[in-house]
Amino acid sequence: MWTPxxxxxxxxxxxxxxxxxxIDDKQLVIxxxxxxxxxxxxxxxxxxxxxxxIRKQGFAHDVIMSAxxxxxxxxxxxxxxxxxxxxxxxxxxxxxxxxxxxPWTDLSEIIQGKIEVAAEFLENSSISGLDxxxxxxxLLSHLSEVESEQENQKAASGNDQVSMDTKNVIPSKQTSSDxxxxxxxxxxAKFRTGSKGVAVQFEKPKAKxxxxxxxxxxxxxYHEFEQSKRHNQETNQQRxxxxxxxxxxxxxxxxxxxxxxxxxxxxxxx
Numbered sequence: 001m002w003t004p005x006x007x008x009x010x011x012x013x014x015x016x017x018x019x020x021x022x023i024d025d026k027q028l029v030i031x032x033x034x035x036x037x038x039x040x041x042x043x044x045x046x047x048x049x050x051x052x053x054i055r056k057q058g059f060a061h062d063v064i065m066s067a068x069x070x071x072x073x074x075x076x077x078x079x080x081x082x083x084x085x086x087x088x089x090x091x092x093x094x095x096x097x098x099x100x101x102x103p104w105t106d107l108s109e110i111i112q113g114k115i116e117v118a119a120e121f122l123e124n125s126s127i128s129g130l131d132x133x134x135x136x137x138x139l140l141s142h143l144s145e146v147e148s149e150q151e152n153q154k155a156a157s158g159n160d161q162v163s164m165d166t167k168n169v170i171p172s173k174q175t176s177s178d179x180x181x182x183x184x185x186x187x188x189a190k191f192r193t194g195s196k197g198v199a200v201q202f203e204k205p206k207a208k209x210x211x212x213x214x215x216x217x218x219x220x221x222y223h224e225f226e227q228s229k230r231h232n233q234e235t236n237q238q239r240x241x242x243x244x245x246x247x248x249x250x251x252x253x254x255x256x257x258x259x260x261x262x263x264x265x266x267x268x269x270x
Contacts, residue, residue, distance in 0.1 A: 026063055029054055033067025043097045045090055045104055048078035052087065055079060077101065080219040084108040086115060092122045093139065094132025103140065110143045117146060182206075 033050060042050070051064045065075045081104050082090065089111075111118055121127060121142050127135060180189040187206045192199045202211050214221075 026059065029057070029059060029063055030066045034069055043095045044078075044099065044101050045082070045093075046095050048082040048104075049087060049090060051075060051078050052082045076217075076220045077105070079223070081105060081108045083219070085111055089115065089118055089122065092119070093135045096132040096136045098133050099136050103136070107136070107140050107143070110140070110147055114143055114146060118143060 033054070047068050047070075051068050054064050054067055055061075061072065061075060064079070065072055068075060068078065070078070081101075085104070085108050118139055121139060122135065127138055130138065178191045178193075180191075181187070182204075186204050187210055188203045190201045190203065192201070202208075
């Protein structure tokens with residue numbers, strides 16, 4: 001059945017029934033994110049960029065999950081991949097609609113320490129003319145070759161040894177405060193602090209299981225650590241400031257800025 005638009009109703013003077021609902025910034029982000037995904041069929045990396053933009057606006061992890069319509073672990077993976085590759089390089093590559101999470105994960109791992117190499121490669125005229133899927137595949141192959149060459153050079157020079165340097169991480173004396181133990185004594189963590197760093201050693205039956213989990217969750221834990229620092233700083237600053245009086249009816253600054261930062265398709269890469 002054909003339904004007349006609101007503008008037609010207004011011109012014809014026909015009364016209509018409408019449901020008007022006021023939503024806050026959080027709800028607006030979620031609605032826009034879900035609408036973007038359903039209407040535009042965003043690629044994996046476009047969703048990851050959208051999640052990164054939401055986090056930059058200061059929204060919590062549950063908002064990112066709802067806006068992207070993914071699980072908590074998947075949201076963290078999306079954010080981690082986008083951060084490691086960097087938005088600048090992602091925009092140079094493009095949306096890559098046929099490239100899923102696993103290839104982007106491989107790229108995020110191999111690109112570490114090679115950001116400048118990747119940027120220079122993508123600026124090559126023979127690469128810039130390719131479509132985004134081809135750019136991605138070419139970049140991944142190029143970085144794999146670069147890594148192989150680096151490993152061969154290390155082997156040839158005799159430097160193929162473990163790079164973790166623990167010489168300067170020497171505890172003066174082990175104390176009770178340097179050891180953490182789980183209630184069931186299934187995991188023990190020993191901390192050694194030196195002049196150039198901190199070394200952590202896990203022992204007991206759950207050492208390997210917990211170590212593997214910690215390695216995969218470091219990105220999320222570090223993000224929560226930074227959020228906690230910012231929250232504490234903002235709380236301390238607010239305590240020092242005198243309370244401000246707000247005029248009634250004044251528009252929300254965060255909402256207006258949000259609408260600028262999140263047009264209907266914010267992260268669509270052309």
